[in-house]
Every structure is written in C-alpha cells, then in structure tokens.
Amino acid sequence: MPDDNSLDILGTKPLAKAVEKVTEKSVDGVGAFFGAICMPAAEEFGLLLRDKVAAFRKKNLESIANKSREKIEHQKLEPTGDANPLLLRQIIEDASWTEDPSIQSMWAGLLAVASSKRAAADDSLVYTDTLKRLTPFQARLINRIYGDPRCCSVKQPIASHSESVFYPENKLIYSVVDVLKQFPGDLSSIVPIANSTHEKILSTETDHRIAISRFRPQIEALVTLGLVHEVHFLNHGREGVRVFPSLKGLDFYMRCLGYSVYPLEAFILTLQHWCQLRGIDPFTYQKT
Numbered sequence: 001m002p003d004d005n006s007l008d009i010l011g012t013k014p015l016a017k018a019v020e021k022v023t024e025k026s027v028d029g030v031g032a033f034f035g036a037i038c039m040p041a042a043e044e045f046g047l048l049l050r051d052k053v054a055a056f057r058k059k060n061l062e063s064i065a066n067k068s069r070e071k072i073e074h075q076k077l078e079p080t081g082d083a084n085p086l087l088l089r090q091i092i093e094d095a096s097w098t099e100d101p102s103i104q105s106m107w108a109g110l111l112a113v114a115s116s117k118r119a120a121a122d123d124s125l126v127y128t129d130t131l132k133r134l135t136p137f138q139a140r141l142i143n144r145i146y147g148d149p150r151c152c153s154v155k156q157p158i159a160s161h162s163e164s165v166f167y168p169e170n171k172l173i174y175s176v177v178d179v180l181k182q183f184p185g186d187l188s189s190i191v192p193i194a195n196s197t198h199e200k201i202l203s204t205e206t207d208h209r210i211a212i213s214r215f216r217p218q219i220e221a222l223v224t225l226g227l228v229h230e231v232h233f234l235n236h237g238r239e240g241v242r243v244f245p246s247l248k249g250l251d252f253y254m255r256c257l258g259y260s261v262y263p264l265e266a267f268i269l270t271l272q273h274w275c276q277l278r279g280i281d282p283f284t285y286q287k288t
Helices: 005-012 015-023 027-037 039-052 055-074 085-093 101-115 124-132 136-146 176-180 198-203 205-224 247-257 264-277
Strands: 172-174 228-233 241-245
Touching: 027 055, 027 085, 027 101, 055 085, 055 101, 085 101, 085 124, 101 124, 101 136, 101 247, 124 247, 136 205, 136 241, 136 247, 172 176, 176 198, 176 205, 198 205, 205 228, 247 264
Parallel strands: none
Antiparallel strands: 172 241, 228 241
C-alpha cells in the first residue's frame, strides 16, 4: 500500500522526516512541509494547495518553503507542529505571488520563526501585512540598512528618544549610487532620462537627482510603514540619503532573517558579535 504523506505528517513518522519532504519538487512536498509545521491544519493545507494554487504560485511556494527549511536547519530550530495557521494561509494567499528572491527569503524567515513557536505564542502575523506591501527595491533597502554594521553601533542600553527610534553612533548615510544599486533591475527602464543606460545613470552625477527622485516615494513609504523612523535627502539627494532606523524596522528585519531574540538589545548584541567574527568594528566602519 503506498505511503500516505498526510498520515506521515500526522504522526506515523518523525516530524523531522516530514519537514525534509520540502525538498521534493512537487505540491506534495510543499504540502508536507506546511503540514509538518502546522499539524492541526495539515489536511486543509494539502487540499488548498492542490485545488486553489496554480503552477506559477506553486513554484514560488516551493522556493519559500525551501528557503524556510534552510533557515530552520541553519538555526537548529525545533518545529513545534503547531505554527499559526493564519500565517501559513497568508503565505499561500499573498507570498505565493512574489518571484523576487529577497522578498521570498523574508517570507521564509517569518515562516521559520512561526515553525518554532506555538500558535498562541507567535505574533509574526503582525508583519505579514507589512511584508506583502514591500517592493523588491524596498525589501533590499531594508536589508541594506539593518544589515549594515553601522546600524548596531549602539552602546547598551539602547539610547532612544522614544519607543520607536534608536540612534547608532556611526551615522547611516548612503550615497545615491548605493541606494540606486538596491533596485534589482535595469535603472534605465524606470528612470525618465532619454537615451540613458543603467551604467550611465549610476556613473553620471547630473543624473543622480532625477534617479533618486524616482525612488523617493518608495523610500518615504518605509517611514509610513514604520520600518524606518526618518529619512533625510541631503542636498535634495545629491549628497546621499541619511536614514534613522526604528525599533519596529529592526524587529521586522530580525524576524525576516528567521530569528526571534528579545529584548531587541540582545539582538543588537548578536549583530555586534557577527561583526566581531568578521573583524568589523560597527562604531568605526565605513563602507568603501
């Protein structure tokens, strides 16, 4: 008699074995993974994937599930089998539409965090609405900001003037070129400069003001979302962009990496430790 994947997930085989099924290039593999981390809704997720998700979205879900499995294994997380089914539903309904690898990785991080918590104790769902609103450019810019060693140039305890912002001692100032490079495509396709090329836009200072203005709404939207506290366009953007990070943005970034470390001061210490392992001093680091 052939094996029944749903029965395996529900207890006839170890949970870890069920999680490994995500490597299968099939809907059954994705369904097995989702079912393994949310056992109570395993059958429903399997039916939903088979009946409601077309090939384009199934491929994206496979990618997200694989990225999540990698995060779970890398961080040695222990799936509880009781992840929040609402989060998984959001991933099936919203995350499955994105092909962008950066955004897929962020969804995978939320999923990895959820897999190691009981549904009642997990609040990753609060960030699903935020994540589904991000463009690929915004996602890369968030990763650039909070993955910047300078972002953790903060002495304990975190010095903040409110509950929403903290102030790294090493200022987060990005050149126009650095910001523009976060766009994953050809700049000439969206920047309104006649007869220009991607390389010319990056190398021509006179084009920078026009180019950065094209992305200004997306950058300022990060403030509206609370993912950064404030943004200053220095000399109308000609001299770069200064970013003031927020605690919400730091928390969002951490969860999208697949980590859940609290209080956030502890995560900043973790970032500082990672910098130390790379021989970087966050307080003196300058991007070259």
